[in-house]
Amino acid sequence: MIRRAKVHLVGVIWAGGTNQMISIVAAIGKNRELGIKDKIPWHIREDLLRFKNLTLEKTVVVGRKTFESLLSYYQKSQRPFPKRNYFIVTKNADYIPDLKNVVEPEKSQFRIFKSVDEAIFEAKKNDKGEIFLIGGASIFKQGIKYANRLYLTLVDGDYPDADAYFPDYSDFKKIESEEKRSDGKYTYKFMTLSKV
Numbered sequence: 506m507i508r509r510a511k512v513h514l515v516g517v518i519w520a521g522g523t524n525q526m527i528s529i530v531a532a533i534g535k536n537r538e539l540g541i542k543d544k545i546p547w548h549i550r551e552d553l554l555r556f557k558n559l560t561l562e563k564t565v566v567v568g569r570k571t572f573e574s575l576l577s578y579y580q581k582s583q584r585p586f587p588k589r590n591y592f593i594v595t596k597n598a599d600y601i602p603d604l605k606n607v608v609e610p611e612k613s614q615f616r617i618f619k620s621v622d623e624a625i626f627e628a629k630k631n632d633k634g635e636i637f638l639i640g641g642a643s644i645f646k647q648g649i650k651y652a653n654r655l656y657l658t659l660v661d662g663d664y665p666d667a668d669a670y671f672p673d674y675s676d677f678k679k680i681e682s683e684e685k686r687s688d689g690k691y692t693y694k695f696m697t698l699s700k701v
């Protein structure tokens with residue numbers, strides 16, 4: 506049973522109001538490219554692993570399109586959906602994700618929200634741990650103002666066909682960690698940044 510969350514927003518969500526961490530995890534090209542035709546332009550196993558390790562068993566806020574890409578991936582591969590609380594954002598008040606491969610008790614991990622603000626507000630109330638915004642472009646654009654940490658994978662490549670971009674993140678000036686990597690096909694850097 507999917508619950509459409511009824512949320513009463515009181516005032517503004519202010520990430521700095523508590524010690525709670527709101528983080529963004531994303532992989533971007535040299536020009537902040539995020540995607541081409543609803544697909545990620547590269548395939549970097551270590552990046553997927555980093556994403557998984559960071560977000561497993563956490564609350565993630567995700568746009569409907571990115572969520573459906575995940576859904577289709579897990580349905581095609583017949584792998585179980587990783588355990589996370591998925592806060593799915595859509596304008597569609599009647600949205601019901603196709604969770605036929607998800608067993609009943611785990612269906613409560615999926616909740617629907619009608620705005621990014623509501624999803625973050627409710628995530629903060631429900632989960633005192635780190636909350637992740639996992640995309641796509643629209644969620645990053647609307648949610649970056651609430652984030653205090655970015656986990657970025659900077660892929661060393663240009664993707665001129667990109668149609669989805671990460672927002673400007675010049676406010677995140679403090680480098681918490683930086684690690685250069687290569688898998689033979691891609692050169693990339695794992696970076697963790699925070700606001701000063």
Ligand SMILES: NC(=O)c1ccc[n+]([C@@H]2O[C@H](COP(=O)([O-])OP(=O)(O)OC[C@H]3O[C@@H](n4cnc5c(N)ncnc54)[C@H](OP(=O)(O)O)[C@@H]3O)[C@@H](O)[C@H]2O)c1
Nearest residue numbers: 531532540543544545568569570571595596640641642643
């Ligand atoms: N490189 C990376 O790390 C990464 C990560 C994730 C995604 N991506 C890429 O990002 C691209 C997808 O980004 P996207 O922006 O097109 O899609 P998205 O953010 O995944 O989803 C967009 C949808 O979210 C809902 N939404 C967004 N803002 C809303 C609001 N304020 N209120 C209500 N609903 C809202 C709408 O759903 P409805 O249409 O149902 O109303 C909207 O169509 C793809 O290319 C994907 O591969 C890249």
